[in-house]
Amino acid sequence: MSILKKLASETATYGLLTMVGRLLNSLLVLLHTDLFLPEQLAVQVQLYTYAGLALVIYIFGMETAFFRFASREADRQQYYNVVQSAVILVSVSISAVLFIFAAPVAKAILYPEEATLVRWFALIMAIDGIVAIPFAKLRLEKKAKQFVTFRLVNIFLNIFLNIFFLIICRDIYEGRYAQFLQPVINLFYNPVAAPRYIILANLVANLAYFILLRKEFINFRFVWDASLLKPVWVYAYPIGIMNLAAVTNSFFDRAFLQYLLPENFYPGRTTRQAIGIYGQCFKLSIFMNLTIQAFKYAAEPFFFQKAEDKDAPETFALVMKWFVVFCVILWVGISLNLNLLAGLFLKQEIYHEGVYVVPWLLLGFLLLGIYYNLATWFKVTNKTHYGTYITISGAVSTILLNFLLVPQIGYLGCAIAFAVSGLLMAGLCYYFGQQFYPVPYDLKSGLFAIISGTIVIIAYKSLVDVEGVKGFLLDMGVAGLFAGLLFLKEMKSLKSLK
Numbered sequence: 001m002s003i004l005k006k007l008a009s010e011t012a013t014y015g016l017l018t019m020v021g022r023l024l025n026s027l028l029v030l031l032h033t034d035l036f037l038p039e040q041l042a043v044q045v046q047l048y049t050y051a052g053l054a055l056v057i058y059i060f061g062m063e064t065a066f067f068r069f070a071s072r073e074a075d076r077q078q079y080y081n082v083v084q085s086a087v088i089l090v091s092v093s094i095s096a097v098l099f100i101f102a103a104p105v106a107k108a109i110l111y112p113e114e115a116t117l118v119r120w121f122a123l124i125m126a127i128d129g130i131v132a133i134p135f136a137k138l139r140l141e142k143k144a145k146q147f148v149t150f151r152l153v154n155i156f157l158n159i160f161l162n163i164f165f166l167i168i169c170r171d172i173y174e175g176r177y178a179q180f181l182q183p184v185i186n187l188f189y190n191p192v193a194a195p196r197y198i199i200l201a202n203l204v205a206n207l208a209y210f211i212l213l214r215k216e217f218i219n220f221r222f223v224w225d226a227s228l229l230k231p232v233w234v235y236a237y238p239i240g241i242m243n244l245a246a247v248t249n250s251f252f253d254r255a256f257l258q259y260l261l262p263e264n265f266y267p268g269r270t271t272r273q274a275i276g277i278y279g280q281c282f283k284l285s286i287f288m289n290l291t292i293q294a295f296k297y298a299a300e301p302f303f304f305q306k307a308e309d310k311d312a313p314e315t316f317a318l319v320m321k322w323f324v325v326f327c328v329i330l331w332v333g334i335s336l337n338l339n340l341l342a343g344l345f346l347k348q349e350i351y352h353e354g355v356y357v358v359p360w361l362l363l364g365f366l367l368l369g370i371y372y373n374l375a376t377w378f379k380v381t382n383k384t385h386y387g388t389y390i391t392i393s394g395a396v397s398t399i400l401l402n403f404l405l406v407p408q409i410g411y412l413g414c415a416i417a418f419a420v421s422g423l424l425m426a427g428l429c430y431y432f433g434q435q436f437y438p439v440p441y442d443l444k445s446g447l448f449a450i451i452s453g454t455i456v457i458i459a460y461k462s463l464v465d466v467e468g469v470k471g472f473l474l475d476m477g478v479a480g481l482f483a484g485l486l487f488l489k490e491m492k493s494l495k496s497l498k
Contacts, residue, residue: 027345028162029283032198034347035166038276040195042258043111045279047121047199049254050109051128056247058091058129061240063136064379065232070140081223083232084133088222091129098122110258120199127206134216150212154205161201166194238384245391249368249398249421253406253414254279260406266353273350278411281354284341285361287334291327292369303376313439320373321442325490327366328449333479335359335457340472359457360415366450367422374429377437386432394425449486456482 032041062083070079098105102118111117138147169189172178210217257275266274303316334341335358342355371390378386398421405413433439460478 028159028198029280029345030347031162031166033280033345033351036195037273037348038280038350039270039272040276041279042272042275043114043117044195044198045254045275046109046111046258047114047117049251051121051125052251053244053247053255054094054125055128055132056240056243058094058125059087059132059240059243060090061236061238061243061384062087062232063132064239065236066133066136067140068235068379069232070137076137076140077219078223078228079232080133080137081221082225082228084220085222085224086229086233087133088130091126095122095126095129098125117196117199120203124199124203124206127203127209131209131213134213134220137216150209153212154208157208158201158205161204162198165189165197165201169197170194235382235384238388239379242384242387242391245388245395246368248395249364249391249418249425252395252398253402253411253418254282256402257406257411257414260402261410262407265407265410269353274411277351277354278357278414280346280351281358282361284334284338284345284355284358285365288327288330288362288365288369291330292365292372295323295369296372303380313437316373316376317440317442320370320439321445321490323373324366324370324446324449325486327369328453329479329483329486331359331362331366332453332456332482334362336460336475336479337472339467340475354411357412357415359461360412360419363454364415364418364422367419367426370446371422371426371429374426374433377429377433377439381437383436386436387429390425390428390432393428394421397421397424445490448489452486453482 066079066083070076070083099119099122102115102122103112106112106115106118135147135150138144138150169185170191172181172185173189173191175182254275257278258271261271261274263271265271269277338355338358342352346352346355375387378384398417401417401420402414405417407413409416430441456478464474464478
């Protein structure tokens with residue numbers, strides 16, 4: 001099996017199994033949008049956004065640094081100990097501060113009544129930080145199935161706990177069945193606070209990681225070796241800054257939408273309702289985000305291990321080519337079938353008001369995926385400071401465009417800003433990468449795929465408005481035809497894969 005096929009196999013292992021779990025987890029969107037109104041889910045949109053930003057600070061680039069310094073098996077345990085020690089220290093310290101000052105934090109984010117949720121999120125983020133390096137170790141050791149199994153257990157447990165808290169506890173509390181359990185349920189269940197149990201389910205599910213990863217924790221020894229940590233830190237901190245800028249691109253819109261969106265911008269909708277609608281519609285882009293995440297899980301250690309080979313640039317170019325082809329097909333397929341997806345996952349009609357932003361969000365993730373591919377050059381050449389400059393540029397563009405566009409066009413401005421930022425970062429990364437680590441990327445193929453996909457989406461959405469079974473068949477038919485034609489064009493390259 002060729003090296004490229006091995007990468008594809010590992011990506012499929014991460015991707016397909018993780019996709020099953022994530023798609024099941026996405027069914028929670030169906031449950032949540034059926035039970036709760038947008039304004040009830042707004043605080044969760046905000047807190048999950050802040051948690052995504054904070055997690056980068058908790059890990060501060062140490063995950064990638066671990067891959068870089070622990071790639072040799074002889075060095076693995078000592079670097080695992082020192083890196084994990086640093087991450088634990090930072091994670092526990094920050095979460096302790098958030099836990100203690102939960103009330104003022106809740107007031108600062110304009111949800112003064114939700115100090116309890118802030119405390120729960122402090123614990124969730126601490127756990128996510130502490131388990132990040134053990135999961136990275138599994139990836140480095142090629143234990144993809146074990147990695148995915150643990151993630152799936154977490155997802156299934158989270159789903160079960162959501163059903164338990166939101167449906168079973170509610171029904172028992174209301175006396176629909178199992179009335180003998182009411183005294184127990186009454187000890188902790190409050191129907192007024194029902195949306196909060198979504199976060200509690202997440203917290204309990206995350207606690208299970210300590211059981212699942214017990215072997216990695218048993219083998220861990222807390223070590224503070226400054227001489228060993230210093231080169232790791234020098235390598236990691238630019239990546240940490242880069243990752244912070246990168247997640248700013250992804251999360252800034254939801255974190256600051258409540259401050260940027262003018263009151264009554266959407267007739268008959270409050271700002272909290274708009275945040276809830278946008279936050280749930282954003283989840284429809286999970287399909288592209290999931291594909292990119294699965295690729296990153298497999299590709300990051302692969303790129304480091306392949307970098308020294310003489311044919312590495314050609315391999316990287318081929319990986320990029322097929323990554324773009326696959327993601328463009330996914331982009332077109334989802335964009336053309338948004339009516340179907342909205343009907344499946346967004347149960348109340350009010351949420352459908354925001355689905356028109358999804359193609360922009362998908363494009364943003366596609367461009368971000370291209371950037372992750374291109375970013376290989378500064379990681380393998382130890383020029384990570386370039387990644388910092390590039391992603392900071394992207395973050396600045398995201399922030400500026402949100403300030404400019406959101407007051408004018410609402411949350412569509414968030415999605416456009418996200419896509420433009422991804423394009424800027426990909427362009428800068430390609431420009432500098434070709435100077436320091438030239439890779440023969442097939443620009444014509446990539447640009448053709450993206451431009452043709454753009455034309456198909458715009459033309460189809462502008463010209464076709466068919467609903468029902470005929471609309472579904474037409475949507476799927478056009479998406480399938482586009483995929484077939486794109487693969488037919490690249491058939492010569494496809495035949496070269498051995």
